[in-house]
Amino acid sequence: MRSTFIFLSFSALLFGIFFSVFQTKETGVANALDKQPETAGDTSKLYTPDDLEATLWAEAPMFNNPTNLDVDAKGRIWITEAVNYRDFNTKPAERLSHKQKGDRVVILEDTNGDGKADNSKVFVEDTLLTAPLGIAVIGNQVIVSCAPNLLIYTDDNGDDKPDRREVFLTGFGGFDHDHSLHSLVAGPDGLWYFNTGNAGPHVVKDKRGWMLRSGSLYTGGTPYNKKNEGNMKSDDGRIWVGGLALRINPDGTGLKVMGHNFRNSYEVCMDSYGNRWQNDNDDQVITCRTSYLPENGNAGYFSSDGTRYWQADRRPGQDIFTAHWHQEDPGVMPAGNNTGAGSPTGIMFYEGDALGAKYRGTLLSCEAGRNVIFSYQPVKNGAGFDLRRNDLLSSFPQASERYEWFETDTDTRKWFRPSDIVAGTDGALYVADWYDPIVGGHAMKDQKGYGRIFRITPKNKKLASPKFDFTTTEGLIEVLKNPAVNVRAVAFDALKKRGETAIGPVKALLKSENPYHAARAIWLLAQLGEEGKAEVEELLTSPDALTRLNAYRALRVVNADILSYAKMLAADPDPAVRAEVAVSLRDLPFESSKEITRELLKRYEGKDPWLLEAIGSGSEKKEEQVYAMVNEIYPGEAQDWHAQRANLAWRLHPATAINDLKTRAGSTIVAINERKKALTAIAFIHDKRAAMAILELSKSKLSDVSSTALWWLNFRKTNDWSDLLDWKKHEETTTAPVSQKMLTLKKSLSDNNKPLSTRISAAKQMAIDPVGGDILIEMRVQGRLPDTIAKSVSDLIFKNPNQNVRTVGSQFFPRNGKVMKVDFINRMSASKDNGARLFMTNCAVCHRHGESGGEIGPDLTAIHEKFDKTSLLDAIINPSASIVFGYEAYSITTKKGESFFGFLLSDGNNVVLKDGTGLKHVIKAVDIKKREKLPNSFMPEPTSLGLDEQALADITGYLLSFKK
Numbered sequence: 001m002r003s004t005f006i007f008l009s010f011s012a013l014l015f016g017i018f019f020s021v022f023q024t025k026e027t028g029v030a031n032a033l034d035k036q037p038e039t040a041g042d043t044s045k046l047y048t049p050d051d052l053e054a055t056l057w058a059e060a061p062m063f064n065n066p067t068n069l070d071v072d073a074k075g076r077i078w079i080t081e082a083v084n085y086r087d088f089n090t091k092p093a094e095r096l097s098h099k100q101k102g103d104r105v106v107i108l109e110d111t112n113g114d115g116k117a118d119n120s121k122v123f124v125e126d127t128l129l130t131a132p133l134g135i136a137v138i139g140n141q142v143i144v145s146c147a148p149n150l151l152i153y154t155d156d157n158g159d160d161k162p163d164r165r166e167v168f169l170t171g172f173g174g175f176d177h178d179h180s181l182h183s184l185v186a187g188p189d190g191l192w193y194f195n196t197g198n199a200g201p202h203v204v205k206d207k208r209g210w211m212l213r214s215g216s217l218y219t220g221g222t223p224y225n226k227k228n229e230g231n232m233k234s235d236d237g238r239i240w241v242g243g244l245a246l247r248i249n250p251d252g253t254g255l256k257v258m259g260h261n262f263r264n265s266y267e268v269c270m271d272s273y274g275n276r277w278q279n280d281n282d283d284q285v286i287t288c289r290t291s292y293l294p295e296n297g298n299a300g301y302f303s304s305d306g307t308r309y310w311q312a313d314r315r316p317g318q319d320i321f322t323a324h325w326h327q328e329d330p331g332v333m334p335a336g337n338n339t340g341a342g343s344p345t346g347i348m349f350y351e352g353d354a355l356g357a358k359y360r361g362t363l364l365s366c367e368a369g370r371n372v373i374f375s376y377q378p379v380k381n382g383a384g385f386d387l388r389r390n391d392l393l394s395s396f397p398q399a400s401e402r403y404e405w406f407e408t409d410t411d412t413r414k415w416f417r418p419s420d421i422v423a424g425t426d427g428a429l430y431v432a433d434w435y436d437p438i439v440g441g442h443a444m445k446d447q448k449g450y451g452r453i454f455r456i457t458p459k460n461k462k463l464a465s466p467k468f469d470f471t472t473t474e475g476l477i478e479v480l481k482n483p484a485v486n487v488r489a490v491a492f493d494a495l496k497k498r499g500e501t502a503i504g505p506v507k508a509l510l511k512s513e514n515p516y517h518a519a520r521a522i523w524l525l526a527q528l529g530e531e532g533k534a535e536v537e538e539l540l541t542s543p544d545a546l547t548r549l550n551a552y553r554a555l556r557v558v559n560a561d562i563l564s565y566a567k568m569l570a571a572d573p574d575p576a577v578r579a580e581v582a583v584s585l586r587d588l589p590f591e592s593s594k595e596i597t598r599e600l601l602k603r604y605e606g607k608d609p610w611l612l613e614a615i616g617s618g619s620e621k622k623e624e625q626v627y628a629m630v631n632e633i634y635p636g637e638a639q640d641w642h643a644q645r646a647n648l649a650w651r652l653h654p655a656t657a658i659n660d661l662k663t664r665a666g667s668t669i670v671a672i673n674e675r676k677k678a679l680t681a682i683a684f685i686h687d688k689r690a691a692m693a694i695l696e697l698s699k700s701k702l703s704d705v706s707s708t709a710l711w712w713l714n715f716r717k718t719n720d721w722s723d724l725l726d727w728k729k730h731e732e733t734t735t736a737p738v739s740q741k742m743l744t745l746k747k748s749l750s751d752n753n754k755p756l757s758t759r760i761s762a763a764k765q766m767a768i769d770p771v772g773g774d775i776l777i778e779m780r781v782q783g784r785l786p787d788t789i790a791k792s793v794s795d796l797i798f799k800n801p802n803q804n805v806r807t808v809g810s811q812f813f814p815r816n817g818k819v820m821k822v823d824f825i826n827r828m829s830a831s832k833d834n835g836a837r838l839f840m841t842n843c844a845v846c847h848r849h850g851e852s853g854g855e856i857g858p859d860l861t862a863i864h865e866k867f868d869k870t871s872l873l874d875a876i877i878n879p880s881a882s883i884v885f886g887y888e889a890y891s892i893t894t895k896k897g898e899s900f901f902g903f904l905l906s907d908g909n910n911v912v913l914k915d916g917t918g919l920k921h922v923i924k925a926v927d928i929k930k931r932e933k934l935p936n937s938f939m940p941e942p943t944s945l946g947l948d949e950q951a952l953a954d955i956t957g958y959l960l961s962f963k964k
Contacts, residue, residue, distance in 0.1 A: 045413050047394050048456065051356060054393055057430065057455035058117035063106040064449030066432035068145075068183050068346065068420045071484045072137045075425045075465025076109045078123070079432065080144060082131035083449050086176065088223050103129035105144060105153075107160060108453065113464060115455065124153055124162050130176050134183025134194070134267070139490045145194065147172045147180035168252055169206065173215075174199030175224045179243070179264040183346075183420075186489030188272045188523045189557045190496065191247050191254075195278070197264035198242040198301070200228045207252035214240040214260070216306035217907040220888050220933075230306025231908065241306030245276065245293060250493075259297040259333075261304070267420075268293065269485075271349040271361075272519035273546060274553045275378075275385075279344035279365045283310070286861065287324045288344050290365050290376065291336030292385045294610065295583045296617045298333060300326035303906075308719065312905030312912055312920075316711055330651045330684055331616060334609050337376070337387035341863075343369030343439050346420030346432070351516040352483030354427020354463055355456075360514065364392060364429070366418040368439050371395040373418050373431065383579035384610030393418070393431060393456060423483040426463040429456040470494060473505050480509070480524070481517050492524055500529045507535060519550050526554035533558060540565060545574035552580055563592060570599035578603060579614035590622045597626055601633050606643030616651040623654040638663040639670055646674060653681040655689065662693040665709075666700050675705055683712045688724045691716065695730060718910045718922045742772040750784065760792045767796035773805035778899040780812040804915045808889075808901040825949045830957025838955050842947065849959070863959050872956045876942060889934040894927045901934075 046054045058077070067082045081104045105123040110116060123142065134145030142153040142162070150169040153162035174180025179197030187193050196202055199222075201215035213232040219225050230241055234257070243262030248255045258268075258276065265278040276293040280301075291299070298304065301324075303313055314323035322328060325335040345366040350359060363376040372394035378385040391398065395416035417434040424430055433452040438445050457463050466482070469475025470490070479491035495502045506528065509521035522539060525532040539551035552569055556562055566581045582600050585593045600615060619626040627649070634645035638660040641649070646664070649657050664670050665678035679697065682690050694716070697709035717727045748754060749762040763785075766772030776793065779785040794813040800806050844853035849860045863872070890913060892900045900921045902913035911928065913921045942952055 045395050046416065046454065047397055048392065051459055052392075052456055053459045054431070054454045054456050055115060056452060057110070057115070058108050058120075058453040060448070060450045060452075062108060062117060062120035063453075064451055065434060065444075065446075066419060066451045066453065067132065067434070068134045069422050069430060069432045069453070070135050070137045070183075070486055071422055071424050071430070072107075073139075073425065073468050073470075073479070073487050073490065074109070076107050077117070077422075077424070077430055077453065078135055078137050078142070079106045079108065079453075080104075080129075080132040080135045080146075081106060081449075081451075082133070084129075084176075085131040085444060086222075087130075088176075101125045102127040103132055103146075105129075105132075105135065105142065115457075115462070117453070121160060123155075123160055126151075126165070128165075133178075133181065136184040136186070136192075136486050138186055138486045139493075143168070143184045143192075145181040145183050147174040147177065147196070147199075150181060150184070150194070169204055169248070169255075171204040171212075172196050172202050173225065173228065175222070177222045177225055179218075179221065182265070182267050185267070185269060186486050186492075187247070187270050188274060188492075188520055189554065190250070190489070190492050190523070190527065191557070192250055193245065193247050193258070193268055193270060193276070195245045195262075195265055195268045196243060198262065199225050199264075200242075201232065202244065204255065206248060206255035208254070210253075210255055211235045212240070212244075212246075212255055212257070214242075214244055214257075214306075216241045216302050217309070217904065218242070218302075229907070230302065232306075239305055241304070242302050243280070243299070245278065245297075258295055259293045259299060261301050261306075261332075262299045263301045265299075266345045266366075267347045269347050269349050269363075272351060272516040272523075273550050274523075277347060277349060277363055277378075279339070279347055279367075281342070281344055282324055286338075286340050287321045288339045288342045288367075289325070289336045290339055290344070290347075290363070290374065290387055290389070291333070292378070292387075294333055294384070294579070294614065294617075296586065297613075298331055300329065300332035300335065303719075304329075304331060305908075307908040308906040308912070309904075311903070311914070313715075316708075328680060330653055330681065331613070333613055334384060337389055339365075339367065339374065339389065341369065342367045345418065346422075348421050348423065348485075350423055350429070350483065351514070352423055352427040353514060354483070355429070355458055360516070362392075363387070364421050366421055366431075368417040368419060368434065371414060371416045371418075373421060380576065382608035382610055383575040383614060384608070393454070423485070424455075424463075424465065425468075425482055425484045425487055426465040427483055428463050430454070431456065473498060473502055476502075477505050477509065480520055481512075481514070488520070492520070495524055496527050498528075500531045503528050503532050503535065506532075515546070519546075522547070522550045523554045523557070526551075526558050537565075540568055545572075545577060548572065548574065549577045549580055552577065552584075556584055563588070563596070566593070566596050570596045571603060575608050575611045579611045582611070582614040582618040585618040586620055590625045594625075594629075598629055598633070601626070601629055601644075601648070604644055604648070606647055612647055612651050615648070619652060623652040624656055627652045627654045627657060639667045646677065650677050650681040653684050655685055655687045658682060658685060658687065658689050658693050662697065666697055666702065666705055668702065672704050675702070676708060679705070679708050679712065683716060686720055686724075691721045691724045695725075718912055719906060719908060722910055742766055742769060742775055745772065746775050746779075749789070750779075756788070760789055763789050763793045764796055767793040768800060770800065770802035770805060773797060773800040773802055773809065774899075777805065777808055777812060777901070778897075804901070804919070808915070825953050825956075828950060828953040830953045832954070832958045832961050834951075835954035835956070835958025838947070838951050839958055843955070860959060869956055869960060872959060876952060876956070891930075891932050891934055892923055892928055893930040894923060895929045896927070 048054050063079050063081060065082045066079045068080045070078050072078060084103050102125055104125045107121050107123050108117040109119040111119050128149060129146050132144050132146035136143040140155045144151045148170050149167050152166045152168045154164040156163040172181045174197060177199040179199035181196045184192050184194035198216055198218050202212060204212045211234060213234045215228045215232045216230045219228050231239060233239055240257050240260045242260060243265055244257055245259040245268045246255060247258050262280050265280045268276055268278045270276050278293050279290045282288050301310060302308060310324050310326060321338055326332045327335055345368045347365045350362045350364060353360060361377060363378055365374045367374055373392045375390045375392040376387045378387055395413040415435050415437050417436055417439050418431050419434045420432040422430050431454040433454060435450050435452055436444050436446045468479050476491040476495050480488050482488050495506060506521050506524050510518045512518050522536055526536040536551050536554055539547050542548050552565055555565055562584055566584060569577050569581050572578050578600055604611060604615060630645060630648045649661060661678045661682050665675050682693050694709045694712050698706050698713055700706045745762040745766050749759050766776050776785060780790060790813050797809040797813045798806055839849060847853050847860045890904050900913050900923060902915040905914050906912035909925055911923045911925055
């Protein structure tokens with residue numbers, strides 16, 4: 001499956017089926033691909049709202065494999081291609097390739113205004129471009145995102161060829177990887193915003209020498225992504241992890257992290273009020289999301305230091321969505337709209353009028369995995385937003401019911417893979433379609449590099465690109481009103497250079513019928529000298545809350561000293577305004593902002609999670625002082641706390657709150673959910689007193705308290721609290737004695753002087769014993785078990801009573817089953833009832849489906865929304881074809897000679913592996929002699945489980961027919 005923009009999130013989803021990502025085999029799909037030019041122009045299968053229509057605007061061979069697009073002032077569409085995507089997975093002879101010259105940037109144009117592109121030209125083909133994932137055209141600068149570089153091509157003479165190339169920033173991880181550097185966009189403040197995925201490390205220096213250092217324990221996906229680590233500090237002294245949203249001045253200075261800890265948000269976009277929006281993909285089949293991103297937002301994918309996957313941190317009773325995005329951890333932003341299964345890609349915020357009034361203010365999110373573009377009309381809720389999802393464009397009548405329309409494996413409706421969407425200067429929407437039968441997992445199926453661009457317009461209405469005048473103030477004002485984000489950025493900069501002479505025309509926009517025009521004017525006025533700034537200062541008292549918010553944000557850009565403004569708005573009736581004030585205090589000394597903080601605390605009503613997070617963010621490194629004020633403002637016994645005090649104590653969690661939190665956690669008059677919240681707060685305090693408090697609570701007579709506290713003890717001793725207590729004094733340890741019989745057999749097996757038959761006999765006796773099986777695997781890992789002997793016991797290994805032996809054994813022992821063919825099984829009829837029985841017998845120990853099953857692997861309840869039969873069968877039959885990121889199996893050998901096998905959950909002073917039974921093994925890093933990523937999936941091949949072709953047909957039939 002293909003994975004870059006598109007590829008990004010489905011790569012995880014694909015793992016969803018038994019720890020693997022599929023790669024479709026050469027079956028009927030390939031034959032159908034040969035017919036793509038005849039079917040590609042049929043837009044009757046693209047569904048839009050009744051008042052809109054989608055038409056084919058351009059298609060290959062005018063361009064190939066479009067990953068991202070933008071528009072210039074002439075109304076032309078610019079595209080980045082990714083023809084060279086994943087050369088390590090694809091032989092160049094098998095598909096179209098630009099490998100020798102690099103990938104390209106292509107310009108498309110409709111010269112005669114008939115609503116279809118008729119001209120295509122190559123702007124640049126560069127060896128520095130390998131699967132670029134982003135493009136921004138800002139005047140004569142073309143900014144291309146292609147890890148490790150953010151490149152700027154400058155066309156000085158307007159001949160549509162670059163005269164200069166600059167490596168604007170470099171050091172981003174993720175070369176030829178989905179989870180890497182994504183597109184840049186100009187913000188309404190004149191600054192540049194962009195993001196990068198979690199394929200770090202990202203070690204990037206801006207042009208003033210400020211250094212970003214960000215990473216996590218995530219590696220994998222490509223041969224180039226081998227080394228990464230969490231707990232890296234940037235020059236601001238902070239630990240940023242995972243995917244990042246970044247801001248920088250157009251001159252390359254002022255690099256700043258705006259949000260972090262994503263998995264792989266494909267893009268960040270902004271509305272004209274300065275709100276940031278993004279989508280993100282997941283490790284499961286049910287937890288992708290679209291989110292509002294507040295400043296400093298921690299999106300909650302990894303642990304806060306980047307050393308643990310979310311699976312390591314999942315607490316008893318947490319559903320997958322809550323655990324996946326750490327929604328019950330203090331310091332993590334609300335996750336936003338759960339879009340379920342999928343592979344989210346490009347995103348934009350539409351502020352134009354050409355599509356009709358009801359589409360103004362629409363957030364649009366491409367979902368390549370589901371063949372749809374989702375639309376939202378964000379509704380303000382406190383300091384954040386509610387997001388209700390609809391379909392804007394889909395190749396199926398209802399994207400949410402997509403699985404009902406899987407007619408055949410050659411149904412080309414499934415090949416619509418929207419990678420990006422942008423507003424043209426004409427107000428139309430342009431959609432890039434990667435077009436492929438698969439998506440995700442660092443693979444593609446199309447050998448011809450096909451692709452399409454669709455244009456969305458009002459039905460029966462012709463839209464035309466305007467002719468812009470960049471020479472006059474009036475002309476620039478018109479450009480500033482255009483819906484094309486990066487085009488109006490040119491007007492912003494030109495008007496800014498005109499200074500106070502432009503104040504009158506810009507101020508007139510404040511009365512515009514389109515409120516987004518007024519919002520843009522506020523940002524610009526603040527940068528038009530002292531007189532313009534004074535105009536914005538007056539807007540701080542506007543009766544309109546959005547205007548006040550916009551004005552404060554605009555003044556923050558031009559004024560380092562914002563205390564006078566913050567004092568004015570600390571008591572603002574609007575929570576979003578107060579949240580902005582709270583966040584702006586983050587880097588200010590406590591004493592200078594003390595009274596502002598007090599006012600914010602007094603007006604916190606105890607319910608708004610966005611406002612609570614803003615207060616916590618603004619209180620960073622000042623938690624003790626802020627909590628002292630909380631005690632003054634909300635006094636009372638711990639058992640009697642109201643929501644304000646309880647939530648603030650949880651979010652700030654200073655050491656001085658330990659005793660109160662302990663009292664609250666152990667109180668019978670406090671509700672269970674509040675006791676749990678108090679325990680969580682203590683568990684996030686790095687202090688010996690916190691560990692001792694949890695230790696005492698583990699002995700509580702309240703079963704919910706003791707069990708939760710015990711879980712926290714066992715968890716924290718492997719990470720944040722490992723150095724706080726002598727844990728051997730506080731736990732009873734039992735070690736199962738190694739069977740003397742197995743040790744005797746091992747000695748016989750290892751004696752090269754004994755006959756081969758004797759050694760094989762010893763190995764066979766060991767292979768049917770749980771301890772003996774472990775010893776055989778350990779010997780195999782260490783190269784001390786010959787192939788001949790390993791082959792002789794492989795059938796017995798897969799009958800071992802210990803599940804972990806059977807699972808891990810599949811990595812090291814030959815499987816003697818027959819070859820199964822996807823296309824043959826695909827034609828077999830299926831018994832769903834028998835499939836359900838077989839699933840519960842063979843698969844449910846690891847996977848949940850509906851209300852039953854285990855949680856070692858991902859939840860497969862919604863797998864039918866993503867996979868067709870061919871794809872699902874391939875994932876089961878060939879589980880090691882393309883193992884997804886984060887779920888590679890590891891073997892660790894200690895200095896004592898012990899061997900452990902499993903998924904890497906945590907990597908730091910203690911390394912945590914989860915084995916095939918779900919058991920977690922904690923190994924001190926200093927005790928590790930050897931660590932190795934294993935080549936195969938942990939999922940046994942069907943033959944080793946005794947499953948034949950009919951069994952696989954039944955299982956897939958059951959999974960694909962399921963409706964919860």
